[in-house]
Amino acid sequence: MDGIQQEASAQNMSGKRRGSPYQGRMLIRGELVESTGGQWFESINPADESIAGSVPKGTASDVDRAVAAAEEAHSAWAELSVARRSQYLMDLAAAIEARADEVLSLEVADTGNTVTGMRGDVTSCVERVRYFAGLGYELQGRTVPGNADKLQMTVREPYGVVGRIVAFNHPFAMATHGVATPLMAGNTVVLKASEQCPLSASLLGEIAAQVLPPGVLNVVTGDGEVGAALVKHPRVKRLSFVGSVRTGLAIQRSAAEVAVKSISLELGGKNPFIVFPDAPVERVAEAAVAGMNFTWQGQSCSSTSRLFVHDDIYDEVLQHVIEKVRSIRLGDPFDESTQMGAINSQAQLARVEEYVRIGQEEGARLVAGGVRPTGGAFGKGFWFLPTVFADVDYQMRIAREEIFGPVLSVLRWSDTDDVIRMANSVEYGLTGAVWSRDISQALQTARRLQSGYIWVNGINTTARAMPFGGFKNSGIGRERGLEDLYSYTEEKSIQVFL
Known part of the structure; x- marks a missing residue:
């Protein structure tokens, strides 16, 4: 289990x-x-x-x-x-x-x-x-x-x-x-x-x-x-x-x-999080989990659900992400210690399950979650474990279509032009994130992303006076x-x- x-x-x-x-x-x-x-x-x-x-x-x-x-x-x-x-x-x-x-x-x-x-x-x-x-x-x-x-x-x-x-x-x-x-x-x-x-x-x-x-x-x-x-x-x-x-x-x-x-x-969005090889591994993993909004069951249009990690640190970042996702505590939403609640509806739960099936059929590697939790406490309700797919290709449906559920896709890259092209390849453009110690590199990447709100070396906070909205669809x-x-x-x- x-x-x-x-x-x-x-x-x-x-x-x-x-x-x-x-x-x-x-x-x-x-x-x-x-x-x-x-x-x-x-x-x-x-x-x-x-x-x-x-x-x-x-x-x-x-x-x-x-x-x-x-x-x-x-x-x-x-x-x-x-x-x-x-x-x-x-x-x-x-x-x-x-x-x-x-x-x-x-x-x-x-x-x-x-x-x-x-x-x-x-x-x-x-x-x-x-x-x-x-x-x-x-x-x-x-x-x-x-x-x-x-x-x-x-x-x-x-x-x-x-x-x-x-x-x-x-x-x-x-x-x-x-x-x-x-x-x-x-x-x-x-x-x-x-x-x-x-x-x-x-x-x-x-x-x-x-x-x-x-x-x-x-x-x-x-x-x-x-x-x-x-x-x-x-x-x-x-x-x-x-x-x-x-x-x-x-x-x-x-x-x-x-x-x-x-x-x-x-x-809505299918938002990219681009990680350069000089990024701090553990902090990036924390940000990736936070950016996916697992605390909202992934039900957020701003979720950075496509994690693009440079090949040099891919395996290490992925392992940290898996460990952090597996430690998320599901349970009674009224319990102060609960970190993730229930999917909003039966229909939305069915949608999440369908995309997990599609991801596996497309050849992505399921490394965390992917099923409903079991046990008496979860006998009723619309529950689903926080889920991570590795080795995702940017053309797969789970990397192109908004799932609006707790499903994170992790993709590998090695060339900057390629990763920006992949990041911009979807119909969405709401948010995005870039992580690099080279601030010039980070800002250049942020400028090239077709998204309305970009985080650099951080995640998931929005300033009240900053405009928020999307590009494209x-x-x-x-x-x-x-x-x-x-x-x-x-x-x-x-x-x-x-």
Whole structure:
């Protein structure tokens, strides 16, 4: 039995679900409401397959109600001073902070992510809302030089109603960040919760109802019908989505059928981590494991899931990676000592298993994991051991397609031009990493990688003021910082004749 299985299967995961299942509502016009269709759907705890909670199964009519409420609230919200909108966001941050334990418990039960990881998410949510509350003062226009008889200037104005659709891996973090930015820019928002993990977005609506004016933020829950209705709504002029490339492409097509819309997309990645022969072996191995986001079950679009190691240190780095991966502790997500939780859903687990089968058929060498853990504690739930493939060819499907699970591919290289060509050969371009003691070499490599966010001699941290977004099919647009705030405004030119 794998060492990870032996350690993890000894854990007892009973009795960790705290409280009864959460029953959420949608937030429309400041009121917590049910669906016009009267239906509900349940969200399953990935760790034990119990019912984590339920929310209304919304309809296109509910989207209409939410958009109408946002439209009605927009004029008054946009006319508020920056200081007043900022104070509302500060109040929202304080209200979230006051219920942080409740948010945390709900997120762990709904996502299968560990309590330690999700605690960081909740903390960052509060910080990000406060950050954008202060950043609003930088929402400035320009004056443009002209003749003595003219004054030329620009002003930034909000779009109006913004639609925001979030993913399942960090649902509360994406929801709070996703509404704070457009709200600070003077827009009103309709937030569509993740279908797989909708509970915390519903709780955000519950919290927001206590501090924000009615209609400024609206939260709808439901399946693809609700998302499609929001995308195609003619009075939603600005859309933001985090999820798969396939869905992102569908959103672009659908939105274009009804109106010209501003759309930003973050659509995943198959991100390279290039290790030069002068890199410190053990630190690189630690970074490789951290960069794969095994603590999130590999369910992160920024995961550096392709580890390119120079031939001179390949075997040594690989051995350290295997040892570190095998020491990862699986178990009850509510246990503070757990390092990796459960895959988000049965469908996602099946996807991971299918790619592991494909990797073996393609000839990659499975050196860690590759199966579900066994034992009484894992009798229920969507569990999978952290997995490493060695001797991967860059043209294999496991090295080209996003798995969105705990599967790391390790590739060998010897020529710099070749490794950059291999790294850039996929359709994605979200993040990347380079490790070398030669900073000139590292920076030159970083410049040549077709990715939107590059780490050099480090991994997995993102600066709040740095733009984050992808090249190629990893998306369009940038989040965080001023670029994010400005993206929720339209620039208007005004020319005054004196």
